Amino acid sequence: MIIGAGVVGAACAYYAARAGLCVAVVDRGPVAGGTTGAGEGNLLVSDKEAGPELDLALLSAGLWRELALELPQEIEYESKGGLVVAADEATVKALRGFADGQRAAGVDAVEVGPGDLRDLEPHLAPDLAGGFLYPQDAQVQPAQAAARLLAASGAEVYLGEEVTALLRSPGPAGSGGLRGVRTSRRELLAPAVVNAAGTWGGAVAALAGIPLPVLPRKGFVLVTEPLPRVVRHKVYAADYIADVASGSASLQSSAVVEGTPAGPVLIGATRERVGFDRSLSTQALRRLASQAAALFPVLADVRVLRVYHGFRPYLPDHLPAIGADPRVPGLFHACGHEGAGIGLAPATGALIAAALTDSPPPLDPTPFDPTRFGEPPE
Known part of the structure; x- marks a missing residue:
């Protein structure tokens, strides 16, 4: 279950489906109704200094080129430089x-x-x-890219449904893992939940009782x-x-x-x-x-x-949160990309798919550890 139908959520759905998983996506609004729909579609390496974000951007740049061949007209990919x-x-x-x-x-x-x-x-x-x-450096039409990735994933999509709770399995002091989400209309069961809620990623994390300072x-x-x-x-x-x-x-x-x-x-x-x-x-x-x-x-x-x-x-260190959250079994994060989410979406999706299937990741995910911020001071 992926929370968020922006380009990052769509990319997570696409690569998870390619890894053989059954995927559902839920969003309180339409596809690309948040940050993605207000973006320019930039796919940039030029503005990133050497380090983890640039590594993620370079991986994504290659994946976007592959996607441009698979979905040539739909995403309006332009390698303008x-x-x-x-x-x-x-x-x-x-x-x-x-x-x-x-x-x-x-x-x-x-x-x-x-x-x-x-x-x-x-x-x-x-x-x-x-x-x-x-x-x-390149560019895509961001809303189109999100819509086409989501369609190509074959995911079940639930739009106009806000997630109001994360469902937990029984366990002492709320320690049970996730078993799905509750929306304004229904319960959707799933053994894993991906927080791809963009600017609202911190609010989704709070539903699980954990801090994420988005x-x-x-x-x-x-x-x-x-x-x-x-x-x-x-x-x-x-x-x-x-x-x-x-x-x-x-x-x-x-x-x-x-x-x-x-x-x-x-x-x-x-x-x-x-x-x-x-x-x-x-x-x-x-x-x-x-x-x-x-x-x-x-x-x-x-x-x-x-x-x-x-x-x-x-996020305070300008790196996204990507990967499993050990504080809540079954919870994964894919948010906090600031203005680079469209460019970094495919690599984020590939990292999430690897984490969901316990497969070797395409690059070292350690710098994007969702728990790196620790607990907020009381």
Whole structure:
């Protein structure tokens, strides 16, 4: 039983089914109704320093390429590559050191001099100092990807049903393992339950009586009117990397700009921890618009047709929780990916499938141990 019909839950269902398991998925809303539906579909290695998350991203990048062959039209996979740009030579030097570490881990990072940037992106601002091209970066249509993975899994799907309790087998002091879930409509029995509830992963863990410090981190995206393909890659300023790694609760923004096959340009990205406050922030939107226009002056007079936002599932060390939770037999976690859940979904699904079947994992799952945060102070 998988709680959550976003792209991570769908990937868990897909790989669990491929491992020979019978799968059911339950969600209080529609498929991709949470963080997935508010995402841009980024599949990035470029923004991750050498370490466990980059290893997970590289595994996922390969799995996404396989999925693109299996589901070519449905997920709108586009291997556009990413371009990280720097405003000054000091930032280029910092990016160079960052890329050296990534290359040692298996990332393809190509330095681009200031004279060559506009060959890659003709509409870029002319005064940039240089950048790095990441050919392994790609994009999918996230809601479509979740829907197609879920359909391909053959899972039984229960939508519009909130999980209100985790069912336990008899045991002393509530120590029995899980035997399923109770929803607002029924009981669904299963010997294993996967918490893929995204931003609400902490609330699902609390139903089992255990802590998992998942917090919402809000972000906005601007969508322009349809344009000719004025942005060829996913292009972002170097300070985006620092924003991703930051634990600050205050508003942060950095220009992240990419075209889409349909024509609109997507402009992100902001981050702030304000709980589940859904109010519109004119400050955040103005920042995004001005930063995007500074990066691509051609966008200065383009109309923005709509704005949307979502809540990234944030964990304090910026690594997801993936795997079995020994505190509650039968409980597994696959949540807390922050803004990288779409990119990391296939590798997460493969790790969960290995854990469910007691098979060798495709990479070391230790850094993603759901119990690493311990008990909160009293």
